[in-house]
Amino acid sequence: MNSAYIIRKLLRAMLTVWLVTTFVFIILRLSGDPTVSVLGVEASPEAVEAFHAKWGLDDSVGVQYANFIKNALHGDLGLSILEGTSAVTSVVSRLFNTLTLMGISTALVFTIGVSFGLVASLFHNTSKDRLIMIFAVAGYSSPTFVLAILLILLFSIQLGWLPSTGSGSWAHYILPVMTMTIIESAVFARFTRSAMLEVLYQPYMKTALAKGLSWKQAVRRHALPNAAIPVVTIMGFWVGLIIAGAVITETIFSWPGVGRLLIYSVKHRDYNVVQVIVLCVSCTMVIANFTVDLLYGWLDPRISIEKSEA
Amino acid sequence: MGIAIKTKTNDLLVVKELEKKFLLKKIKMPWQRKSYIHVINGIDLSIKKGESLGLVGESGCGKSTVAKLIMNIHAPTAGSIVYNGRELNSLKGDEEKKTRRNIQYIFQDPMGALNPRIPVIEQIYEPLIIHYGRDIKEYYKKSVSVLESVGLKESHGKMYPHQLSGGQRQRVVIARALILDPDFLICDEPISALDVSIQSQVVNLFMKIRDERNITLLFISHDLSMVRHLCDSTAVMYMGNIVEYGDNELLFNNPLHPYTKALINAIPIPDPRIKREVTILEGEIPSLQNPPSGCRFHPRCPVAQPDCSIKEPELTTLFDGRRAACFTLTQGRFDE
């Protein structure tokens, strides 16, 4: 790991963010405009013209893009077309709800997934392992929206224990968190298990035993740290998963977060809000992956200098 | 038999000043200089028609790279490879195809060389389809006869690679190399993956096909006893250079270069009554990224002189016809 490596990574990250925003900018404008959503179907031609002039919708995509970049570089990401407030503000006002949902889920996924994965690997090929893996495969293969609807049917409609939509009390958290946790825990349990199994049969585990460590000591000192490396590397990928999960979950449970805002804004072509959210998501992804890269280099010292054809 | 360098007429393969460097793939800023490692450092070799040349040395000495350069798996950085009077790397199209099918290559891992999903006989005649077009019936017959000549039966041909033992798989690989009736065979560690009792079977097979078909052989191995047994002459490599090169009788009975001496001396002899004065070479092979100055062997050399760290010795022909690269030999200071 050297400074050249870090600088290269940073440049590439910036390029990625720029490409994603540009791509979204063009696709959004090619797919329609917000006039109908804001003014309604029966708006007068004058109103439409005024609306177009106000938001610069008559300019070519190129001109619009140039303005967008110019303003963005000055720190101005525009107003929400639907709400009239700053686009950044409308995103930030919902950020807390999304972050708490994601935070709680992440903590739970980590604890549940990793511990079940560990148990399965340490009791490999026993009934414990098989039971955990049956649940893991079941969780793994059920789509978020199906699971969410099943949970609503069971806990809100049949039993009437929990609210199915909205936010406000702790009870509102339970179903969305469950939706996001069950599936991702299954993914993590499976992944942890295979990472551990890989490590447990590595030759250096034999060395650890041969020098006089007990099985428990050998697992704690040589298997767990080494199995952590692949688990850390999927964290970058995991951030993407949990964001996608949040978008679906928030929409189903009418959770007032950024995910639901994204769907709503895309539907009504609220260009600036979508743009802000996409910028946030792509920055998060890039930062997460960058952190994982650094962490990986720190955890695993085997950064080899490879030969290639001259 | 002396060294073939002077009599150019019946040389099948002549390698001259062959050089290969690899780019180090270290991540750097665009303005930083690229670094290279020199794997082959300008070597000369020549093999006469019908001769068997052994190329030996420890890991990282560049012996396998030489084979890959001849096979055009890597492109040489500099130097020439002349086969049958023609520069190999300048050949194009049909001419290249014709020449290339005379040179066949066998490497260490027979499992990796075979497709696990295809019966071996189809893999044996596949080169014929590539070179001469389709005539499966004819090719099948020919494959069976080649299979028999490497000591397998027709029934083995219908099997898949995993159904054969290691030795049988290597026989299949040899059969596939022989199907095009090559004149020249390059073998890169062809027996090191095999069990001891199987090695001798395969080596005897090599000797048989070589004599029957008058094949010229380049045999690359770290097993010096096998090379002594199988080859006519041997080149010893160390860190990309040839340090000693000569007829097997001379080289193994009376090695002159201090590295050859140490290398031969380090090979254990399965006879407890032989108590040799073993001079064990100290230290390890230095990194190719940071090779020693002067003679690359000088940090480990038991007879190194002060000069050795400054100047690089040339491969020079000695009194008995062999060639060696060592100042103690060329300046008449050796004590043999």
Add this chain to the structure above:
Amino acid sequence: MRTLQNDKPLLEIKNLFVGFNGAHEGKPVVRGITLDVHAGEILGLVGESGSGKSVTCYSIIRLLGDRGWTEGEVLFDGKDMLSCPEQEIVAIRGREIAMIFQDAQSFLNPVQTVGSQLREALVLEKGSTKSSVLKIETAAIKLLNEVGIPDPERKMEDFPHQLSGGQNQRIMIAIMLAGNPRLLIADEPTTALDVTIQAQILRLLKKLCEERNMAIILVTHDLGVIAETCDNTVVMYGGRVMEYGSVDQVLVEPRHPYTFGLLSSKPRIDKKVKQLVTIDGVVPSPEDLPQGCPFCDRCIKVARECCDISPPRVVEGARHFFCSNPVKEKLVWE
């Protein structure tokens, strides 16, 4: 040079059977091995792949875990290693019996410095109190000096991938010497190394054996290594002992056709022969071994009963072999 019959052995293996669990559970890979190791002795275990030599070694300190089963007795200082409780075997590993392996780099943890892996072994021995920290550091450096690692303070900060194969093997030896064991099992320790480095490692093992009066079981497939390093040798094939005895006898006048074949099929660096003798056929897999002598279908001296009944044990001087029709000819070199 030790003979087979003097003082009480350090390790006695009596009629050991080892098999793997799973599909071929009923087909053991080690089928009735009996051998002794004395203090200060280097015993060479030689054989090809599938001969059971490595599996025998692993089962001595029960490293096969739940993947295999064992039967018979492995007595170390009179204690049966196969039946004693797990804590006792943990206490013996590293302190009484240690083991080194073929490919040292993959047998070292890739993400820990070699120093921390060495210190870990020393902590087991000396405890991890504050006062022992300094002691461990000195002991680590002393061990690395003993195994011939130059500049040990700096090398301890390196990771295995930064060191050469030979250096990793030396580190491995140092780690295994930390508990001051009385028996070192060396499973093909030089197979992956270049010959000049092999010579250095073998010299080191011989030196350790003499200085520490440590016994070594050296597994190899190279009879040359046996001749230059070992006192006694066990030639194994198909999970059984073929010939066993002093190196001076077994390698000079082999009686078992397999030993004879092995010796004559490998060319020698110091001799020139016209044609190599070969052992025909293929190395058998443990699943399809015959009732009698496992070598019967490849043996040049095979007799009618060889495949059906186990060959007799014949004692001859300081060695014995299992063959009813032993070789009487001299080796080609003689």
